[in-house]
Amino acid sequence: MTSAATTVDLDRATDDLVGILRDLIRIRSINPPDPDAPDGELLVARYLARALAAAGLDPEIVEPVPGRGSVHVRLRGDGTGGDPLLLLSHVDVVPAPSERWTHGPFDADLAAGYVYGRGAVDMKGMVAMELSVVLQLAAEARAAGLDPSRDPIPGLRRDVLFTSTADEEAGGAAGAAWIVEHRPTWLAAAGALNEAGAVSMTVAGSRFYPIGVAEKGYAAYRIRVRGTWGHGSMPRDDNAVVLAADAIGRLAGPEVTHVTPVMKRSLDAAAAVLGGDAGRVARAIGAGNDRLAEAVLDGLCDPRDALVLRALLRDTISPDVVHAGVKYNVIPGDAEIEVDCRVLPGTTEAAMRARLVERLGPDLGAVCTIELIVWGEPLEAPAEGGLYDILAATIRDHDPAGIPLPVMVPFATDAKHTAALGVPTYGFSPLMLDADERLLDRFHGVDERVSVAALRWGLPVLYDVVRRFCG
Numbered sequence: 001m002t003s004a005a006t007t008v009d010l011d012r013a014t015d016d017l018v019g020i021l022r023d024l025i026r027i028r029s030i031n032p033p034d035p036d037a038p039d040g041e042l043l044v045a046r047y048l049a050r051a052l053a054a055a056g057l058d059p060e061i062v063e064p065v066p067g068r069g070s071v072h073v074r075l076r077g078d079g080t081g082g083d084p085l086l087l088l089s090h091v092d093v094v095p096a097p098s099e100r101w102t103h104g105p106f107d108a109d110l111a112a113g114y115v116y117g118r119g120a121v122d123m124k125g126m127v128a129m130e131l132s133v134v135l136q137l138a139a140e141a142r143a144a145g146l147d148p149s150r151d152p153i154p155g156l157r158r159d160v161l162f163t164s165t166a167d168e169e170a171g172g173a174a175g176a177a178w179i180v181e182h183r184p185t186w187l188a189a190a191g192a193l194n195e196a197g198a199v200s201m202t203v204a205g206s207r208f209y210p211i212g213v214a215e216k217g218y219a220a221y222r223i224r225v226r227g228t229w230g231h232g233s234m235p236r237d238d239n240a241v242v243l244a245a246d247a248i249g250r251l252a253g254p255e256v257t258h259v260t261p262v263m264k265r266s267l268d269a270a271a272a273v274l275g276g277d278a279g280r281v282a283r284a285i286g287a288g289n290d291r292l293a294e295a296v297l298d299g300l301c302d303p304r305d306a307l308v309l310r311a312l313l314r315d316t317i318s319p320d321v322v323h324a325g326v327k328y329n330v331i332p333g334d335a336e337i338e339v340d341c342r343v344l345p346g347t348t349e350a351a352m353r354a355r356l357v358e359r360l361g362p363d364l365g366a367v368c369t370i371e372l373i374v375w376g377e378p379l380e381a382p383a384e385g386g387l388y389d390i391l392a393a394t395i396r397d398h399d400p401a402g403i404p405l406p407v408m409v410p411f412a413t414d415a416k417h418t419a420a421l422g423v424p425t426y427g428f429s430p431l432m433l434d435a436d437e438r439l440l441d442r443f444h445g446v447d448e449r450v451s452v453a454a455l456r457w458g459l460p461v462l463y464d465v466v467r468r469f470c471g
Ligand SMILES: [Zn+2]
Pocket: 090, 122, 123, 168, 195
C-alpha cells in the first residue's frame, strides 16, 4: 500500500476497500434515525468493530443513546514520537429520498467504475479508507509476530487513533460531543484527519487539492417581532407580518467582503498557477476589492463556485424560517424569524449580533428581540509546518501535477468537537477525481458516488501520511 507497493497489492487493497465501502452504504445509518431501522449507526459501529477485532485489535463501542453507536480503536506506537494522530470519521449519513436517484441510495451499486450510494463521499468512502489503513498496520504487526492489540506497530513512534462517531450530521450531541465529555482519550491527539478536504478540483486545467484548515462558525438566532393584534378588515402598519417582511428584507443582503489570511493565501496561490480569466478572478478576490470581486464572480465564475466563494469571503445572514399568523382575517401581533448566520474566523457572536441590530435599524430594533439559538466557534488549524506540510508534500508525491492549497469550508463538521480539546483538525480525505466530477454537487445530493480510481489513488496517500507523521 506504500508508494513502493506493487500494483497487485494496491489492486487487492482497493478491492477490499470497495467491498467495505459497499457494505457500509448498505447499512442505512441515516440521521435522524429511520423509525423502521433506528439502530443504523450502531450497526455501522459494530461492522467496523468486527473488522478491527478480526485484525487482532481491541475496539470499543459506546452507545450514549440507544442505537447510536460510535467506535474507537488505538494502535500503539513506541511512544517516542509525541501525541497521537487521530483518524476521525462519522458513521451517519443524511437521508436520501430515492425518487431522483438512478441507483438505489442504499444499494451500493458498482457501475462504470463508480460506487453509488448515500455516504459514498460523505463520508463512508473515507471511513473505509481510514479503516483500510488501520487494518494494514495491524496486518504488518501480525506479520512481524506481534500482537497489534498490545504491541507497538513496527515503525510507529506515535499512537494512531481511529474514531468513527454517530450524529455528526446533527451536531454530534449523541456522538463526538458526548465523547469529548466521557471518552476524551478517543480524540486527544497532536492532529486529526477528517472529512471534506484534499479532494481534487480541476480549474482551468490545473488540479488543486484544497486541504481544509478552517471552518466557518455558526450563530442561529430567533428574532421576535412585536406588532399589534387587530381585525383584518382594518389594516395597520404594525401588523407583525408586515414588520417581519421589512425585517427580512433588511437582513437578507450580503455583508461586505472580508478576505481572511487563509483565503488570501489560498487565492494568491491559485492565482499564481492559473492564467487567463480564472487567474484574474482569484487575484481580484484575493485583493479584497469588493466591487471588482463581485464583477468577476458574476462574469467569469461558474454560478455554483461563485456561491461557495461568496460564502467564504464574508459573514453571512440567511433568514430561513418565518412563523406568523393564525387566520386570514386576524392581523397578527407576533411573528418569529429564524436566521442562520455563518461567521468567519475573527468574528465573535457579539459582533454578529451587533450586525443584526444594525441591519434592523432603530425603528425595527425597537419592536424586535434577538435570541441566540446556537453558537459554534469558527475554527482554524495551522496552514504551515508540522502535519500540514506532510499533507501537502504527500499529495505532491502522489500527484506531481497536483497543487495542494489550504482552504476554509463554509460548513461545520465534528472538527468543532476536536477543536474543543485543542486538536488541530484537517479536512483531508484524499481523492483524485475526474476533471468534470463535482464533489460539492454529490455532498448530500442525488446520485452520490465515488470512483474506484479516486479511492485507489487516495488509499496510499492516507497510508503514507500516517507513516510519515507517526514514523
Ligand atoms: Zn460528513
